[in-house]
Amino acid sequence: MAPGAVDPSDGVLWRPTESSITASRLGAFAHWVAERRGIAFGSPLDYDTLWRWSVESPGQFWGDLASWTGVLPGVPDEEVLTRSTMPGATWFPGRTVNYAEQVLRPAVDGRVDPDHPALIAVAEQSERVEISWRTLRQEVGALAATLRRFGVRRGDRVAGYLPNVPEAVVALLATAAVGAVWSGCAPEFGTRSVLDRFAQIEPVVLITTDGYRFNGREYDRRQAVGELRAALPTVRTTVHVPCLRPDELPEGALAWADAVAHPQEPVFESVPFDAPLWIVYSSGTTGRPKGIVHGHGGIVLEQLKSAQLHQDVHPGDRYYWYASTAWIMWNIATSALLSGATVVVHDGAPAFPNLDAQFQTAADTGVTHLGTSAGYLTACEKAGLRPGEKHDLAQLRAVGSTGSPLPESTFRWVYDAVRPDIFLASMSGGTDVATGFLGGTSLLPVIAGELQRPMLGVAAAAWGKDGPVAQGERGELVITQPMPSMPLYFWNDPARIRYREAYFMMWPGVWRHGDWIETTDSGGVIVTGRSDATLNRGGVRIGTADIYAVVERLPEIADSLVLGVEQPDGGYWMPLFVRLKDGQEFTPGLVDRIRQAIRTEASPRHVPDEILAVPGIPRTRTGKRLEVPLKRLFMGVAPGSAVNLATVDDPELITHYAALARRRGRVGA
Secondary structure (H helix, E strand, O other): OOOOOOHHHHHHEEEEOOHHHHOOOOHHHHHHHHHHOOOOOOOOOOHHHHHHHHHHHHHHHHHHHHOOOOOOOOOHHHHEEEEOOOOOOOOOOOEEHHHHHHHHHHHHHOOOOOOOOEEEEOOOOOEEEEEEHHHHHHHHHHHHHHHHOOOOOOOOEEEEOOOHHHHHHHHHHHHHHOEEEEEEEEEOOOOOHHHHHHHHHOOOHHHHHHEEEEOOEEEHHHHHHHHHHHHHHOOOOEEEEEEOOOOOOOOOEHHHHHHHOOOOOOOOOOOOOOOOOEEOOOOOOOOOOOEEEHHHHHHHHHHHHHHHHHOOOOOOOOOEEOOOOOOOOOOHHHHHHHHHHEEEEEEEOOOOOOOHHHHHHHHHHHHOOEEHHHHHHHHHHHHOHHHHHOOOOOOOOEEEEEEEEEEEEEHHHHHHOOOOEEEEOEEEEHHHHHOEEOOOOOOOOEOOEEEEEEEEOOOOOEOOOOOEEEOOOOOOEEOOOOOOHHHHHHOOOOOHHHHHHOOOOOOOEEEEEEEEEEOOOOOOOEEEEEHHHOOOEEOOOEOOOHHHHOOOOOEEEEEEEEEEEEEOOOOOOOEEEEOOOOOOOHHHHHHHHHHHHHHOOOOOOOOOOEEEEEEOOOOOOOOOOOHHHHHOOOHOOOOOHOOOOHHOOOOOHHHHHHHHHHHOOOOOO
C-alpha cells in the first residue's frame, strides 16, 4: 500500500491515496453499504462519517457486516441488536454461528486454494512446517470425532496446556466444532497458576505437552502435567502432544497422533450466536483470574471486522502476530484464518536467537502483516536495529503494535528502519473484548505517537466524573454502546455481580475500561496509562506514559516504572524506579539529569519525589508494567495478595520491591 505525500515535520508518517482507499477491504465494504443504503460517506471516503454511522446505527452496521462477510446474510436491522443495555445486550437472537465452521470456510467457498498453507509453524531449533487448509480441516474433523467419541458435548470444557504450536489451533477449532468451550494456558505457567484457571471451569478433556523450548533452553513440564491431572478430577481424557520427547507417552494418556489418526471432514454443531466459545482470563496480577466468556458469533464478527476493515487483510495474505497461548493475541491471530489469511505460528522466545528474530521470521515466511508488542519495537529501536536493510521485507505491508503505548520515537523508527511505505497501526484494547477499542484505519494518515481513531462499531469516548471531557483533556476510556464481543458473562458469576463490578460500577450502563485517554487536534487518541495507576499530583492527574517517554530516551536508562502511592496521612509519594543499562552507574549527576529532563520535557509536576535504581522492572508475561500490583504493595498489601507471581516475567524481582516496601514501614509488606 503505497503512501501519499507525507511531512514528517508535522508528525505525519504515512498517508493513504485515493487508489489505496479504493483497493482496501474497508473501501469495498463502505461502497457496498453506501449503494445498499443510499448513505453518503464522503468522497474521498471519510472515516469519521463511517464511524459515526457504525455507532449511531449499530443494528445497521453489524447486520451489514454479517451480510457482507456472508456469516449471516439478510438479517433485518431490527433483529440484529434487540436489547442494547449493558451488560446483557442481545445480538442476533435465533441465529446460529459456529466459529470453527467460519474459520475453515475460506477453503470451501473458493477464497483460498485448499492446498495452500493455512498455518506456517516456526519454532526454535526446528524446521519450518506448512499445514494446508485441506489438512487443517481434516485434522480438525478427526479430533472433533475423537472428542465426541469420548463423550464431549456442547457446553463441556476442553482445556489446553500447550505452547504456540499447530496442535493448539487444531484443538481450539475441534472444540468449537463440537460446541464445547475451549480454554488455554501456556506451559510456562506453573501448576498453581494453571489450577487457578482450570479448576474453576472443570474441564472434561485436558490436552497437554511434555515441555517447550524458550531462549534456546528446554523446559520439562511432565511433573506439572502430572500434578494437573491429579488435581482436576473432572478430566476424563488426557491427550498428549509431544514437543520434546516424541517417543514418550504418559500412562493413561491418548497420543495426539492417535487422536487425529482418521482424517475426515468436520461436523459442526449448530450453536446459537451467543453460545460460549472460549474462556480467557484477566491478567490475574491482583488475585484469582476471572474467567471471561466470549461467544461464537460475537468473536466471528469482531475478528472479521478487525482483520478486514482495520488491518486490510485479504485472502492469501500471511499474518503473523507474536504471542503465546496465554495472551489474547493468540486467539486474535488464529482468527485471521476467518479472512482467508495464512497464519504464522511461532513457538519460542520473541528475541531468539537474536533481537531481530521476529523480522527474520517475517522475511522467511513472506509475511504481509506483522504484529508485535510496543516493547519489542522499542527494544529494536534502542538497539539501533535496521530490519529493512538486513531482511527482505518486500511482502510486508502492515505492522501492528499493542500491549502498551507506542512512543513517538518508535513510530518514526519503524518508518526509518523498517519501511517508509508501511502502514503502522498502534492499537489498544483488551482480553475483555478480544479486540481493540482504539486502533488503525487505512483511510487516515498515521501520525507519530497517536492511535488513529476508535474502531468501527466502538462507541469510545473520554469521560470525567460528570461525563464527556473536552478535546485535549484526559478522561476515562468508556464505551457507551454494546459490542458483540463483550463478555457474555464471567465464569461462575451467574448474577453478573463481578461483571458489573469490573466495568459498570462508576457509570451504570457505560463500560469503563480503566485507561486514561485524550483526543488530539488531529482527531487521534493518546493512551496515557491505566487509570488505576494514574498519578494524581495535587489534584492534577498525570499519565505514567508521559514520564516513561522522557526517562527512557536517556541513554543510561534501560527501563523504568513510576508509582503514585496514597499515604495514610493523606500525603502522596511518587517514586520512579529505573533499571540502568549495563555498564552505567547510578550517580547523583544522573539523578539530576533525570529530574531535569522530566521537568523540561513534561512538567515540574511530573518530577518524582524519589528516584531509585533497581535490578529490574517487573512486567507481566505479555510485557505490561506491574504498576497497579506494585502500587498495592507499597500501600501495605502483602506480596502474595498484591501480586500473582505466576503472571510475572521475573518473580524474583518482587522480593526486591517487597524489601523496599518493608523499609518504608508499610503494613503487610
